[in-house]
Amino acid sequence: MFDYLMTPAQLKLRDETRELIKSLPREYILDMDAEKIRYPKEFLQEAGRRNLIGIRVPEMYGGRGGQWQDDIIVAEEICVPGYIFGCTWGVTGDVVTEALIHFGTEEQKKKFLPAICKGEKFAAECLTEPRGGSDFFGATTTARRDGDDFILNGQKRFIVGGEGADYFLVYAKTDPEGGSHRSITCFMVEREMGVKTEYIYNLMGSRGGGTARVVFHEVRVPKENVIGEVNGAFTVFSQMMIPERFGTAAMTIGAARPALEIATDYSTKRKAFGTEINNFQAVNFKVADMVTKLDSSRAMIYTTALALDSGKVKPGRCRRMASASKKFVTEQCWDVANLAMQVMGGIGYTDVYPIEKIVRDLRLSMIWVGTNEIMNLIIQHEWYKERTGEIAMGSKRNSEFDALNAFAEGEKIYE
Numbered sequence: 001m002f003d004y005l006m007t008p009a010q011l012k013l014r015d016e017t018r019e020l021i022k023s024l025p026r027e028y029i030l031d032m033d034a035e036k037i038r039y040p041k042e043f044l045q046e047a048g049r050r051n052l053i054g055i056r057v058p059e060m061y062g063g064r065g066g067q068w069q070d071d072i073i074v075a076e077e078i079c080v081p082g083y084i085f086g087c088t089w090g091v092t093g094d095v096v097t098e099a100l101i102h103f104g105t106e107e108q109k110k111k112f113l114p115a116i117c118k119g120e121k122f123a124a125e126c127l128t129e130p131r132g133g134s135d136f137f138g139a140t141t142t143a144r145r146d147g148d149d150f151i152l153n154g155q156k157r158f159i160v161g162g163e164g165a166d167y168f169l170v171y172a173k174t175d176p177e178g179g180s181h182r183s184i185t186c187f188m189v190e191r192e193m194g195v196k197t198e199y200i201y202n203l204m205g206s207r208g209g210g211t212a213r214v215v216f217h218e219v220r221v222p223k224e225n226v227i228g229e230v231n232g233a234f235t236v237f238s239q240m241m242i243p244e245r246f247g248t249a250a251m252t253i254g255a256a257r258p259a260l261e262i263a264t265d266y267s268t269k270r271k272a273f274g275t276e277i278n279n280f281q282a283v284n285f286k287v288a289d290m291v292t293k294l295d296s297s298r299a300m301i302y303t304t305a306l307a308l309d310s311g312k313v314k315p316g317r318c319r320r321m322a323s324a325s326k327k328f329v330t331e332q333c334w335d336v337a338n339l340a341m342q343v344m345g346g347i348g349y350t351d352v353y354p355i356e357k358i359v360r361d362l363r364l365s366m367i368w369v370g371t372n373e374i375m376n377l378i379i380q381h382e383w384y385k386e387r388t389g390e391i392a393m394g395s396k397r398n399s400e401f402d403a404l405n406a407f408a409e410g411e412k413i414y415e
């Protein structure tokens, strides 16, 4: 976020997060990329000790009691050492906590939230399955009723924290015959109930987050662990889209920022044809593009945070703005990483600088928490509804008629 928009308290929050990030040994980052560290427990524990997990969780449950305008500041800083730091931090303290805050019972909030915010327990979200992630309603993991319990069977794929997490927010079919909006239930499943981690993926980047396939075989979950209503997961998921997608957008800026910084510094030192390469317009215009892309991303994030925090914007519009932010920002940041590599020349393609890691890490941003194609699906869906509403209201100028031959007979043919 832009520092000139931050309140003194937000500046302090940013600086606290920067202190946490500065305290991280470089070996820790490298060990995660090498998968010697499979899940960043120590990092999350330290973030929890500093009260930097659960930024929007009310203080009474151990969180920071902030709003999105605070959350985006921390999200950006957390991702500076690598995208996966933000992914693990976000899933546990922004995404799973969102479900608990909005749909959890008082008992569930008291049981799960303080431990997550303190960094004593870690949470994962389990939505994607081997048969696909884009089609939420196609879930094949089942939960059958057995007295006061549910018995879960099935598998989830690509789960950040699949190795390392203690709690799993799982979407499972409870009424296979029910309509798509009333067939799935959301559960808080605890590892010791019998969750198995079966396969750790060999990822291109964003490594060290325990991204794994998790398997539920006859896992008994008490009804007390249902989040929201039975068959009511669609409502939960509709809310979860916001932290998943908007949180991702905010984080992604932080993961791309070091690429701009490193490439800028390199361009002022590296010489070609007897002069520093930043004297070439082909180089400094790339830097200008990178700055513009990050600034416009921040502007979008900030506006969307204001909209979400206001409580005045309709849920459909919030979903559109969160999805548009995710799509726009991740694409801009992907460009930033690639432009940085171009500015660096051959050395950018090696592990002498972290640019190649940033490129590997950031490619994920356009795929996870819903691909950017799925973002488009939501954006157009909500926009068409908004436009229909606008036309019905009739409060705006109709620009269609501002053409010389707007009323030409027989020309406006639609069928």
Ligand SMILES: Cc1cc2nc3c(=O)[nH]c(=O)nc-3n(C[C@H](O)[C@H](O)[C@H](O)COP(=O)(O)OP(=O)(O)OC[C@H]3O[C@@H](n4cnc5c(N)ncnc54)[C@H](O)[C@@H]3O)c2cc1C
Pocket: 091, 124, 125, 126, 127, 128, 129, 131, 132, 133, 134, 135, 157, 158, 159, 160, 161, 203, 206, 211, 364, 367, 368, 369, 370, 371, 372, 373, 374, 377
């Ligand atoms: C490193 C990593 C971490 C992840 N972490 C998690 C996690 O913690 N929890 C979790 O639940 N999931 C997680 N995911 C899964 C991720 O969210 C999914 O991979 C993503 O949603 C896409 O699902 P899919 O891979 O099954 O692709 P598919 O759903 O099979 O899609 C394949 C392609 O088809 C396109 N497509 C599908 N349907 C449509 C449509 N209707 N219109 C247009 N295009 C369409 C998609 O855009 C994509 O290009 C993670 C993935 C990775 C790689």
